[in-house]
Amino acid sequence: MYFQSFKEFIEMGGHGFYVWLCYGVVLSGLVSYFIYSKQLAKRNQRNLIKFYKRMDARSQLNANNQLNANNEAQ
Amino acid sequence: MSSPLWSLVKREISVVLRSQSEFVYPLAFFIIVTSLFPLAVTPDPVQLAFLAPGIIWVAALLSILLSLNGFYQADYEEGGLEQLLLAGVPGSSIVIAKSAANWLVTGLPLVMIAPLIGVLFNIDMQANWVAMLSLLLGTPTLCLIGSIGMCLTLGLRNGGVLLTLLVLPLFIPVLIFGASAVQAASIGLDYSGQLAILGALLILSIILAPHAGAAAMKISID
Amino acid sequence: MWTWFYQLASPKWFYQFSNKLLPWFRAATFILFAAGLALGLLFSPLDYQQGNTVRILYIHVPAAFLSMFVYVLMALSGGIGFIWRIKMAHIVSVSCAPIGAIFTLLALITGAIWGKPTWGTYWVWDARLTSFLILLFLYLGFMALHNAFDDRKTADRAAAILALVGLVNIPIIHFSVEWWNSLHQGATISKFEKPSMDADMLKALLTMIVAFQVYFVTVLLQRVKAEILLREKLSGWVKKLVTNQ
Numbered sequence A: 001m002y003f004q005s006f007k008e009f010i011e012m013g014g015h016g017f018y019v020w021l022c023y024g025v026v027l028s029g030l031v032s033y034f035i036y037s038k039q040l041a042k043r044n045q046r047n048l049i050k051f052y053k054r055m056d057a058r059s060q061l062n063a064n065n066q067l068n069a070n071n072e073a074q
Numbered sequence B: 001m002s003s004p005l006w007s008l009v010k011r012e013i014s015v016v017l018r019s020q021s022e023f024v025y026p027l028a029f030f031i032i033v034t035s036l037f038p039l040a041v042t043p044d045p046v047q048l049a050f051l052a053p054g055i056i057w058v059a060a061l062l063s064i065l066l067s068l069n070g071f072y073q074a075d076y077e078e079g080g081l082e083q084l085l086l087a088g089v090p091g092s093s094i095v096i097a098k099s100a101a102n103w104l105v106t107g108l109p110l111v112m113i114a115p116l117i118g119v120l121f122n123i124d125m126q127a128n129w130v131a132m133l134s135l136l137l138g139t140p141t142l143c144l145i146g147s148i149g150m151c152l153t154l155g156l157r158n159g160g161v162l163l164t165l166l167v168l169p170l171f172i173p174v175l176i177f178g179a180s181a182v183q184a185a186s187i188g189l190d191y192s193g194q195l196a197i198l199g200a201l202l203i204l205s206i207i208l209a210p211h212a213g214a215a216a217m218k219i220s221i222d
Numbered sequence C: 001m002w003t004w005f006y007q008l009a010s011p012k013w014f015y016q017f018s019n020k021l022l023p024w025f026r027a028a029t030f031i032l033f034a035a036g037l038a039l040g041l042l043f044s045p046l047d048y049q050q051g052n053t054v055r056i057l058y059i060h061v062p063a064a065f066l067s068m069f070v071y072v073l074m075a076l077s078g079g080i081g082f083i084w085r086i087k088m089a090h091i092v093s094v095s096c097a098p099i100g101a102i103f104t105l106l107a108l109i110t111g112a113i114w115g116k117p118t119w120g121t122y123w124v125w126d127a128r129l130t131s132f133l134i135l136l137f138l139y140l141g142f143m144a145l146h147n148a149f150d151d152r153k154t155a156d157r158a159a160a161i162l163a164l165v166g167l168v169n170i171p172i173i174h175f176s177v178e179w180w181n182s183l184h185q186g187a188t189i190s191k192f193e194k195p196s197m198d199a200d201m202l203k204a205l206l207t208m209i210v211a212f213q214v215y216f217v218t219v220l221l222q223r224v225k226a227e228i229l230l231r232e233k234l235s236g237w238v239k240k241l242v243t244n245q
Helices: A006-014 A016-073 B003-018 B022-040 B045-077 B079-084 B093-120 B125-152 B159-186 B192-222 C002-007 C012-040 C050-082 C089-119 C127-148 C150-183 C200-230 C235-242
Strands: none
Touching: A006 A016, A006 C050, A006 C200, A016 C012, A016 C050, A016 C200, A016 C235, B003 B022, B003 B045, B003 B093, B022 B045, B022 B093, B022 C002, B045 B093, B045 B125, B045 B159, B045 C127, B079 B192, B093 B125, B093 B192, B093 C002, B125 B159, B125 B192, B125 C150, B159 B192, B159 C127, B159 C150, B192 C012, B192 C150, C002 C012, C012 C050, C012 C200, C050 C089, C050 C127, C050 C150, C050 C200, C089 C150, C089 C200, C127 C150, C150 C235
């Protein structure tokens, strides 16, 4: 350990502002991007569920239309 | 020079010259942009002479960037480019021909006008010569690198701004060595190293750019 | 060997494989960062010239290293995808870009903050900072070009070419910027000029570099997973996977 007290650790020999600003920016950047990229797959999954519902509804509609058309033809 | 390539170059030049007078725009742009600097910065001859190499080079670089579109967009939209490719002309020769035509129509006139701008900026004879030489070696490289960017953005709606973003970082080495050759000459230092590097960059881009451009062109047209 | 290669190229297999790997990588990222931060902030000595600001090195250098490493990976996997038409390689390449851009941005920001106590100003046209600024432009160009195309396949292939052109250019740009800088700056004190590094410092730096690497793989796998879902939405296994949950 290279610091005698907690106060010294925060002050970093007068350069505390720069050191902690750097660590703050980097860590908050990395953490928020980590969370964002983790959520991305989940968000895509939710969107895909909606997408599949729409697709199914559309194919159902198409099938019904086909059926009606066949009935009318007969 | 093989004659098929030369006829391609002639085709490109005729295509561009046919489209009214658009090919003059980059040259006018070059002159106007350089003449803005004394108005914006200072009319003091000593300071202008100091700034001149950078200004001439940045303006030349932007003029080349501006001229690229004319050699590709219309040709692409009218289908001429696709026809050439369908006729079995290799994409790399098209890129070489277009770059050569681009240089002959825009780059070479820039090289000719540069000494005039140099006189306006109060730089001496020697530096003016070097400015011409450095532009002579550097502008073809810019045309070749620009053609890669142009091929990549051919089919895109607002390709112009994107082209700038893609191509400008790649122009940086040419800009650095070109401007510094002129600067070195204007303060009486040796400038042969910078010119040699510009030549090396030109050779490298002649070897590599046509292939990259051809691959990009194929993607845009498919 | 070859079956492994083919498996790797299959999105489904890659998705499941990365699902298996991810918990381990997340845990490793956490542990390595904890260790690296402790080593860097608490258990490494001061620099005799720079004092405590040298601690910025432990995050600045890994970010800078990763930003270049990620570009090379992005260009190479883009090239592999372009030549052998492997979908998975393009997915990896495209997923690399934003992560690399973030590392570059972080390297720039930390470099600028570091510049204040070292040089007295936030920004100096130092060769390294300038090179990283240009690298950031290259990343942004890659992402912008990929976004500009409606068709994903075209976008992948065009972006791969751009990445490869950039890869050829990076050494030239770097060389030219170094040369330009030495011409204009005279003798600036480089932030990294030191004869030999203290063993404790080296330990902290290496731990942080590994931590950043593992973090990169974790985030990359998470992005790749999301990208696979989007691109493979029409294949049966994705539909099964999504709707069965």
